[in-house]
Amino acid sequence: MPSDCTADRCALRSRRSRRRIASASARSCAVTDYGVLFRALAISRLAGTPNHEKVREILKRELEARGFSVEQHAFSGRPARVLLGAPRVVHGINLIARPSGRPAVRPSVWLVAHYDSKGQPISMALRLLGFGALLIGLIGLLFAPPLAPVPALAAIALGGGAAIALLNRVTDNSPGAVDNATALVTVFMTLDQLPRGIPVGVVFPDAEEFGLVGARALVSDRAAWFTDAAVINLDGLDDTGRATAFMHRPGTISAAIVAALRARAWRWLPVVVDGIALARVSRECVTIMKGNWRTMRVVHRPEDAVDRVRLDGAALVAAGLARVLRAP
Numbered sequence: 001m002p003s004d005c006t007a008d009r010c011a012l013r014s015r016r017s018r019r020r021i022a023s024a025s026a027r028s029c030a031v032t033d034y035g036v037l038f039r040a041l042a043i044s045r046l047a048g049t050p051n052h053e054k055v056r057e058i059l060k061r062e063l064e065a066r067g068f069s070v071e072q073h074a075f076s077g078r079p080a081r082v083l084l085g086a087p088r089v090v091h092g093i094n095l096i097a098r099p100s101g102r103p104a105v106r107p108s109v110w111l112v113a114h115y116d117s118k119g120q121p122i123s124m125a126l127r128l129l130g131f132g133a134l135l136i137g138l139i140g141l142l143f144a145p146p147l148a149p150v151p152a153l154a155a156i157a158l159g160g161g162a163a164i165a166l167l168n169r170v171t172d173n174s175p176g177a178v179d180n181a182t183a184l185v186t187v188f189m190t191l192d193q194l195p196r197g198i199p200v201g202v203v204f205p206d207a208e209e210f211g212l213v214g215a216r217a218l219v220s221d222r223a224a225w226f227t228d229a230a231v232i233n234l235d236g237l238d239d240t241g242r243a244t245a246f247m248h249r250p251g252t253i254s255a256a257i258v259a260a261l262r263a264r265a266w267r268w269l270p271v272v273v274d275g276i277a278l279a280r281v282s283r284e285c286v287t288i289m290k291g292n293w294r295t296m297r298v299v300h301r302p303e304d305a306v307d308r309v310r311l312d313g314a315a316l317v318a319a320g321l322a323r324v325l326r327a328p
Contacts, residue, residue: 034314038185041055042177044119044174044176045116046172046209047091047092047207048087068099068202075091075094075213077217079210079211082168084169086170092116092206094206096202105199106201108229110201110225111201112233112275112278114274118174120168123298125296185314186317190321193318193326194322198326201225208235212274215278218277219280230253232257233286234287234288235287236299237290237317243288244264246269248278250284254285257324260321
């Protein structure tokens with residue numbers, strides 16, 4: 001690609017795509033247009049499949065083209081027990097990237113986004129409803145007064161929640177556009193807006209969809225890399241909805257990100273994200289998400305595809321992160 005490539009020419013390529021997608025910056029034009037990259041990443045990529053390996057190679061290429069040295073951290077671990085159809089042992093490779101050409105200095109900030117995807121017969125929205133029904137049913141049976149019709153209603157709620165849980169089977173039929181190709185592109189968008197020399201590293205954990213297996217391996221094998229650092233985990237950045245900050249371990253950087261994105265900040269949310277594991281070994285840790293109820297209806301479903309995403313949410317979050325990380 002010619003070295004005099006401009007942002008306008010990059011944007012032109014994006015506008016020629018099937019759906020308009022936020023354009024690349026001038027710096028990233030020397031690598032890959034964001035729209036092209038997004039479509040290459042948003043393919044069904046359950047951990048261990050050929051597509052999953054293909055996406056990993058794309059991510060390595062993009063990191064190295066931006067001047068990062070990439071370590072492949074191989075691991076194996078057991079998936080979450082609640083996932084039906086999962087293998088007994090999951091094998092994966094985390095990507096850990098640091099700027100090349102500098103001494104072995106640990107980055108003070110890590111941008112994190114898992115790169116695997118999974119499909120399930122039911123959406124995240126329905127799983128949350130099932131979780132709520134289970135919780136209500138248990139509370140009703142254990143603590144509510146035994147007055148009719150409370151026990152019967154509690155039993156119905158418990159049974160309904162259990163039935164939904166039994167549908168929690170892992171498949172490879174979701175392209176994972178929002179979850180989590182948008183976040184992968186957001187990492188590159190953020191890097192492309194930062195001046196060289198800022199000590200920012202990148203981690204693309206693997207096997208998040210099997211129960212944070214890759215993140216738990218990082219905590220076990222690479223904890224020292226995160227001890228004095230801020231971890232910014234990105235997971236599911238839709239065009240619609242307001243940004244949400246899951247404050248695993250609050251700090252000055254995460255507070256600045258909340259302000260920059262005008263995000264809703266929560267100390268607990270009914271979601272399972274890599275930040276939960278990485279917060280155990282980091283100085284501060286936050287997970288940034290963006291979406292609404294419509295987003296949850298497509299996550300882990302075949303409908304989570306590139307055709308419904310423009311990358312506006314990714315561009316918004318990347319701009320906010322870059323402003324915070326550029327600040328003195």
